[in-house]
Amino acid sequence: xxxxxQTPRHLVMGxxxxxxxxxxxxxxxxxxxxxxxSAKKPLELMFVYNFKEQTENNSVPSRFSPECxxxxxxxxxxxTLQPEDSALxxxxxxxDLQVWGPGELFFGEGSRLTVL
Amino acid sequence: xxxVTQLGSHVSVSEGALVLLRxxxxxxxxxxxxxxxxxxxxxxxxxLKYTTGATLVKGINGFEAEFKKSETSFxxxxxxxxxxxAAEYFCAVSSTxxxxxxxxxxxxxxxQP
Numbered sequence: 001x002x003x004x005x006q007t008p009r010h011l012v013m014g015x016x017x018x019x020x021x022x023x024x025x026x027x028x029x030x031x032x033x034x035x036x037x038s039a040k041k042p043l044e045l046m047f048v049y050n051f052k053e054q055t056e057n058n059s060v061p062s063r064f065s066p067e068c069x070x071x072x073x074x075x076x077x078x079x080t081l082q083p084e085d086s087a088l089x090x091x092x093x094x095x096d097l098q099v100w101g102p103g104e105l106f107f108g109e110g111s112r113l114t115v116l
Numbered sequence: 117x118x119x120v121t122q123l124g125s126h127v128s129v130s131e132g133a134l135v136l137l138r139x140x141x142x143x144x145x146x147x148x149x150x151x152x153x154x155x156x157x158x159x160x161x162x163x164l165k166y167t168t169g170a171t172l173v174k175g176i177n178g179f180e181a182e183f184k185k186s187e188t189s190f191x192x193x194x195x196x197x198x199x200x201x202a203a204e205y206f207c208a209v210s211s212t213x214x215x216x217x218x219x220x221x222x223x224x225x226x227x228q229p
Contacts, residue, residue: 004159033216040125043206043219056216090159097216104150105217107159 003027006091006108013081014116021076021111023091031097032074033105034066037088049074050097081115088112118143118209120220128226135179135194137223139207142188149190150208150217151181160206166190177201202227 004025013019025032034046048056049068063085065077074091088110094103123138141147148167152160164175171183177200181192190207204224208217 006159035219040221042120042221045216045218048216092160104162104165105152105160107152107161109157109159 003106004091004093004108006089006111008111009109010112010114012114012116013078015081015083017081018077018079020078021089021091021113023074023076023108025072025074025091025093025106025108027093027095027106029093029095029106030071031094031103032068032071033092033094034074034076035090035092037090037110043090046076048097055097078113081113083115086113086115118147118211118218120207120209120218122205122207122220122223124223125221126224126226128228129197130228131199132196135192135197135201135225137192137205137207137225139181139190139192139220140188141190141207141209143209143211145211148210149181149183150210151175151179151190151192152206152208152219154204154206154222156203163192163205197225197227199227199229201225 007022031050036044045058046060047066052068067075090110091108092105119142121140150165151163153163154160164173166173166183174180179194204222206222207220210217
């Protein structure tokens with residue numbers, strides 16, 4: 001099993017659909033993250049979870065709804081998205097939150113989302 | 117607040133030439149600095165990181181970076197480019213007390229034969 005696995009790798013959805021992105025980490029880490037990667041823009045941090053608790057919501061619209069049932073799984077529920085939400089969504093994990101030191105982030109391969 | 121500026125969204129070098137990717141950061145506290153690489157259709161992979169101590173940091177695949185506090189820079193170099201180095205490179209900054217990394221916009225490296 002690779003360290004951080006994301007499914008699906010590609011997703012096309014209409015603006016009225018509801019879908020979910022899934023992330024699973026097999027590294028025994030305590031913190032998990034969602035980042036959005038759009039063309040020609042810096043990676044945008046969306047959400048941070050530590051021990052299943054959300055510790056940061058970076059002013060993300062409510063049409064994105066995260067869920068972290070345990071330290072190994074992270075979901076991003078999507079509903080009534082806009083075309084500008086089309087991007088690569090990257091999940092990452094780290095041993096602990098950065099607040100405790102310069103921990104490395106381990107990334108999944110991303111879920112490429114296209115909103116029609 | 118922290119920020120990262122990567123000069124040049126695209127850099128092209130010839131195979132065997134020096135690679136220099138520029139990164140400047142802004143941080144009000146001592147920073148931790150990172151370089152990540154992203155190959156097509158893949159996630160980001162850590163190349164190297166600076167925390168404390170020696171300012172010249174060596175990473176994987178022959179890359180290295182030097183932390184220069186006076187210049188607030190953390191440029192990435194490799195003496196001799198290889199075709200397999202073609203990818204997008206991201207500089208990132210963090211510090212104790214921050215919850216997550218702040219990334220730059222990325223630099224796409226092309227290596228010409």
